[in-house]
Amino acid sequence: MSLECLIGIKFNNFVLVASDMSRLQSIIVQKSVDDKMHQLSSHLIMAVSGEAGDTTQFAEYIAKNIQLYKMRNGYELAPASAVHFTRHTIANHLRSREPYFVNSIMGGFDPDTNTPVLFYMDYLGSCVPLDYYAFGYGGMFSLGIMDKDYRPNMTKDEGYALLKLCVNEIKRRFIVNLPKFRVRMVSKDGVKELPVIVAEGEAP
Template identity: 40%
Template sequence: MECVFGLVGDGFAVLAADTSAVNSILVHKSNEDKIMVLDSHKLVAASGEPGDRVQFTEYVQKNVALYQFRNGIPLTTPAAANFMRGELATALRKNPYSVNILLAGYDKETGPLLYFIDYIATLHKVDKGAFGYGSYFSLSIMDRLYRSGMSLEEAIDLVDKCIMEIRSRLVVAPPNFVIKIVDKDGAREYAWRESLKDAPGASA
C-alpha cells in the first residue's frame, strides 16, 4: 500500500512518501525513508519492490556523485532524469527493476522541476505526480486543488490533505509519512506526519 507523491510550487518542489516497509501481510518497520537526497539540489522518491528500490536509487546516487567528481560540475535535473530513464530502459531488456520514481530538483537556470519515471522507463516532466495505491486519492485531490505558483504553506497544506484522504480511504493505510523539499537553498527534510502525534486530541 505504498504512497509517493509530489508537486512543484513557487520556487520549490515538495515530495511526500509513506514510511512503511511491508512484505505480504507483515509490516517490518514504519520509519523507512523512501525519499533519497540524490545530491545538494535533488530528491528521489521511489516506490516498488524494496530490493529494487534501494539498489537502483543507491546506484543512481553513486553515479551522480561520480559524474560530479570527474567533471567538477553536477548533473542538471533533466540530465539526471534522462540518466535514470536510460538505466531503466537498459535494464528493461535484461533484468528489469520494479521501481517507480519521482525526481525533484532545483536548477539555477530553470528553477524547480519534477519528473515522473515509471518502471518501464516512461519519462515525463510534470507539475504534480504520484505512485502507489495512494495515487488514486492524492491525484484526484491535486487535480482539484493544485495550481501553479503555490506558496510553501499552501503546498504543505495540500500535501496534508492528501495524507488525510489516504489515511481515511485506503483499506490498509500507512500511518507515517515523510515530507522533503528542494529549493534554491538545497534539498532537505521538511517534516514527518506521524499518526499518533498529529492525530486530533493527541498530546504534544
Template identity: 35%
Template sequence: MDIQLGIAGKDFVVLLADKQIINSIMTIKHNQDKIYELSKHVAMSVSGEAGDVDTYAEYIVGNAKLYAFRNDHELPIDSCAKFTRRQLAEALRSRSPYQVNILMGGYNPQLEKASLYRIDYLAAISNVPFAAHGYGAFFCYSLFDRLYKEDLTENDAVQILAACISELDKRFVARHSSYTLKVINKAGLRIIDNEEFLKHVKQF
C-alpha cells in the same frame, strides 16, 4: 502499499513517501527513508520491490555523486531524470529489469526553475506539476487537480499533501503512521518534520 506523492512550484519541489517496508501481510520496517539525495538540488523518491529499490537507488545516487566529483559540478535535475530513465529502459530490455517507480524533483540554479519528473517501471517519463505512485494515486489525483495552482507556495504544497494523506486515512484500507517529506529549492534540500506534518493532516 507504497505511497509516493510529489508537487512542484515555480522554485521548489516537495516529495513525500511513506516510511514502511511491507512484505505480503507483514510490515518489516517503520522507519525507511525512501527519498534519496542525489545532490544538493536533486532528490528522488523510489518505491517497488525492496531489493530492487535499494540496488537501483544506490546505483543512481553513486553515479550522480561520481559525476559531480569528476566534473566539479552537480548533474542538473533534467539530466538526472533522463539518465535515470535510460538505466531503467536498458534494464527493461535485459533479463533483470527493475520493478521500481520513481518521482524525481529538483531545482536548477542556472535556470532558476524547479522540475518534477514521474518515471514508472516501464521507463515512461513525464515532466509534471504533480504526481503520485502506488495506491495513493487512486485517491490523490482528484485532490491535486482541484487544489493545485501555478503560483502556490511551499506552505500551500504541504497543505495539499496533508489533504491527500487525510483522504487516504479516511478511505484507504491500509493506514500509514509516518512519512518522509523533503523540500528541494534554491537553498538546497530540507526535511519537514513528520510530527509537524501530521498536525497539518489533522486539520482536515
C-alpha cells in the same frame, strides 16, 4: 498498482516530495520508519517504490554515478540531465537479465535556470514531466484533491497543507494504514527536510 504511496508537487520556486514510511510485505508491516527517498545530488531527490532490494540498489547506483560525474567534470549534472540518465539506466537493464522493478518520482531544482522540475518514471523507463503526481493506490484518493486545490504559486506552508489534505484523505479512505509521510523540499537552497506528516487520529 502499489500499496506504497509517493507524492510529488511542483510549485513556481520549489518542489515537495512525500513518501509513506511503511515497509510492507504482503499483509505485514515490517517497518514504520522507512525512508523511501534518496538524495541524488545537492538539488535532486528521488522517491522510490518497488522491491526492497531493487529500490536500494538502484538508488545507490544512480546516486554514485551522479557523484562520479561531478568528480570527473567539476560540476553536477542538471536535474533534467540526471533524470534522463536514470531513465537510460532503467531502459538498458530492462533489456538485460537484471531489470530493476522500480517506480520513482524525481523532484529537483535547476539553479542555472532557476526552475523546479518534477518527473514520474516507471519500471519500463517511461518518463513524464508533471506539475503533480501521486503513485500507488493512495494516488486514487489524492489526485482529485490536487486537481481541485493545486496552484503553482503556492507558498511552502500552503503546499505543505495541501500534502496534509492528501495524507488525511488516504488515511480516511484507504483500507491499508499509511499513517506517516516523510516530506522533503527542493529549492534554490538545496534539499530540506520538513516535519513528518502524521494523519489525523494517529499518534505522532
